[in-house]
Amino acid sequence: MKFKFVLLSFFILMNTISFSQSTTRDRKMSQLITENYALANSQYLYMMKQVPSDRMPQSFDEKTNKLLTREITWWCTGFYPGTLLFIYEQTKDENIKSEALRTLKVIEPNQTYTENHDLGFMMYNSFGNAYRLFKDEKYKQIIFRSAESLSTRYRPNMKSIQSWNKNQYFNCPVIIDNLMNLEMMNWVSQNGGDAKYQQIAITHTNTSMKEFYRPDYSSFHVVDFDEKTGKVLKKTTHQGAANTSAWSRGQAWGLYGFITMYRGTKNMVYLTHAKNIAKFYLNHPNLPADKIPYWDFDAGQQPLAKRDASAAAITASALMELAQYAKGAEKENYINSAVTMMESLSNDTYRAKPGENGGFILKHSVGALPLNSEVDVPLIYADYYFLEALKRYKDWYLNK
Helix, strand or coil: CHHHHHHHHHHHHHHHHHHHHHHHHHHHHHHHHHHHHHHHHHHHHHHHCCCCCCCEEEEEECCCCEEEEECCCCCCCCHHHHHHHHHHHHHCCHHHHHHHHHHHHHHHHHHHCCCCCCHHHHHHHHHHHHHHHHCCHHHHHHHHHHHHHHHCCEECCCCEECCCCCCCCCCCEEEHHHHHHHHHHHHHHHCCCCCHHHHHHHHHHHHHHHHCECCCCCECCEEEECCCCCCEEEEECCCCCCCCCCEHHHHHHHHHHHHHHHHHHCCHHHHHHHHHHHHHHHCCCCCCCCCCCECECCCCCCCCCCECHHHHHHHHHHHHHHHHHCCHHHHHHHHHHHHHHHHHHCCCCCECCCCCHHHCCECCEEEEHHHCEEEEECCHHHHHHHHHHHHHHHHHHHCC
């Protein structure tokens, strides 16, 4: 009896400590979420005044003090309206809403675009959020049409969606980023659309799990196929440090993608794979203490190598969802790791001050360092996933 009493007391003490730690974390995160969304509202009100009527913001050139924008078929054009919608959802600023609705009309023609694989980024992160908030049937039909356009890039012999068109470097390339576009395919099939879209997503995911991942659960960036035979020609990188390296944002894309595929299918194989990717990422000896990764886990010159805030933002958001499918110490590890990332991104090193950074929230992201493209700059998708991570904490943990 005495032993049982001591054991019971120990469990009560441990639960009390855990509850106290969780309460303290929630209190800090509540303040951080409010603070970041207020800053985001202010920054994007500033940014929207600089945005051309027919283009979308991508980055900011500090040397020229110029907002950098892209044509609507650029792969990132859905992130600006998506970010605005996240901000409006939290702040109810009608000016933010008006700009979001305006930009949705600008990118609407992308629903029939078939020249790349990024329709999920372009149309689901934008119109998906718009439909979630406003339930406008027109938005739903645009998402459906976008899924049909994406499906035209499915190559049956490869059992994959072709990412980029044939070019001087690749024959029929598929990139790890492509997993991020499958959430839209699942959603359409589950909301009245053709079942073929989810089947394409499942087949593509299975091929990716087989061909992209190494035994340690790190990922290649690009797998190049022979379209006619489906044979793998090479496994390489285009944005990472080396063909055998672990490009940080690529690891984040894969983690996020397998989590959404688990959500869409409830296939435990995908969840197990996601947890293994998370283990590789979070336990990597080159991951800094603040959990903002170097642009590549195997980049040289650490700790002087560039960090990638965008990879941290994507990973933080992914971990917020992965924690929903875990229990006990594993769940707490995912939450605490994501919180560390969000707290780090909220400090003066990575977060801009009001009126600076071209209106972007986060600094120090890396697009493609080997190509000398978008190195150590703000990037629109870093802001998007940072705000999504904060929103997920609020929705799933503060409001539980």
